[in-house]
Amino acid sequence: MISLRGKPFALCCNFLFCLLTGCVSGETIITTVGTDVTLRCTYDARYYGKLAVCWGRGSVPNRGCANQVIKSDGTSVTSRLSERYLLLGNLGEGDVSLTIRQVEESDSGTYGCRVDIPGWFNDQKQELTLTVKAGRPFPVTVKAGEVNQRTITVRWNPPFDGGVPITDFIIDLKNKQEPWDSAVRSTLSHAQLIRATLVDLHPAKTYNVRMFAVNSVGMSESSNVLTFTTKEAAPEGPPLDMRLEALSSDTIRVTWKPPRADLTNGILLSYKVTYREYDADARKFKGWQAIIKKAMHEVESHILRNLKPSTEYAVLVQAMTNAGIGPASSAPLCSTLDEIHGTTTAAATTDFPSTTTLVWDTGLTFKTLPRIRTTSATETTFADIWWEQTTTRTSSVPPDPPVVELQELTDNIISLSWSPGFEGDGPITGYFLEYKAVNASWEYTKTVVDFGPDQTEATIIEITPSTYNLRMFAMSSLGISKASNVLTVTIGEPGQQINDTVSPVSADSQTAVTEDDGHGAHPAAIIVPVVLVVLIGAMATAWQLRRIKRKKGSLSMLLNDRGLRYKGSESLQEF
Missing domain, CATH: 2.60.40.10 (Immunoglobulins)
Structure with a gap:
């Protein structure tokens, strides 16, 4: 139922x-x-x-x-x-x-x-x-661009935004051997960016880079990890513990250790040992001589041979990598021993397979100077050819410098843009940016960043907080422009608020300030020459007018492209 x-x-x-x-x-x-x-x-x-x-x-x-x-x-x-x-x-x-x-x-x-x-x-x-x-953005795919001694440019394509716009990109940079907790993190608050340049890296070091995308929902998963090694640079430190020891009347032994490992900037290939004789009678040094010695040991040594007895010598040692030569280490003058009569000194120079002997001039860099000799009227000297080529090259016009502007400065991120100047007699082939510490000379430029000819803006990530000067140059096949205007920026730690961080300085004004700081010109040194020039000009003008009045004919004057002339009489002296 x-x-x-x-x-x-x-x-x-x-x-x-x-x-x-x-x-x-x-x-x-x-x-x-x-x-x-x-x-x-x-x-x-x-x-x-x-x-x-x-x-x-x-x-x-x-x-x-x-x-x-x-x-x-x-x-x-x-x-x-x-x-x-x-x-x-x-x-x-x-x-x-x-x-x-x-x-x-x-x-x-x-x-x-x-x-x-x-x-x-x-x-x-x-x-x-x-x-x-809506969700978090998809992971970024990051690629390496140009890698230099102290910079790298990274590029990426914007990932899927998760349904809401991407607001930031995050870049982590660390040494390869260190954990990610030690990474330097930079936040780029421009979603349209597709590349950035990281600067102030160390030469010949291996780094890791990864990226994240951020929207209002959250942060994406990590991108692929980019591993790159910066290019080698010339050593920044001199060889250590350099010592000189006189072994005999014609030999001195030089010993030294490699530079500090963190200042080597690459693989040490060789050392440059330069020395010169001090002439006590003339009270001056003679020309430098150099020996290139292959780097082989933790403690290096070399014996200078065929020296003069009882003579003081100055010696310098510099380390070399593929990228160049580093600063020199020096020691006090060392004198050879007194000559012992009755002994025979070998006149030949022993050849060592790991060394090369080079004759230097009075400078510390190699030079090749043309020989000057008497020639007949039909002969062409090397100097003539050099002058002809130099004259031809200098007749071409290089590009004008670009005008650099600071778009934004946030924490350790610098956004720049620039306007190209007149390109001269050839198209602009690229730009490069120099920057240095504000209290340093441009001779000690910290970093050079290269850009393509079509690029007019860039984002720079500086990992070391400080105050810097920045300037830019344009390049073409005919030469390099003069320096652009100079920007002064102060870089802070990420998240740190900075005020009054930028001040534009023109290249000309900076030069003027530098010269003014060095020497103050006395007013008389300027006024006296000016007065003399004015007096001489007035006397010459009065003499010319007096000469013209004595001439017959019309004093109706005209100015053409050849000089000052008057009608009805002979031409005046051209100026």
């Missing part, structure tokens, strides 16, 4: 409703923008065989699918609204799940799956609710 009260009655009603309309199950799925999502729907293909199926947006109606997005005959897809809608399951086994690629917030809503099972009121219906929310 069936009771019509309580739960048995409710179950009977539900069964009757499912029989008439088809049962519909529901599920809610939450995902983020830009991801792929799969809405599950299956049937028993072994029992029913392969059946037709459709997916639509909205509740499942009595027949078919409302706002149909994809349809299958049980074997393959017969129609679809977009390539984003896919049936990736095994249709032969009854897996008709819907996959939507790279979902957007507009994809949110109800989706219905209908499987056509033969017979009345037998269709399988399933409804799912999809909620798509």
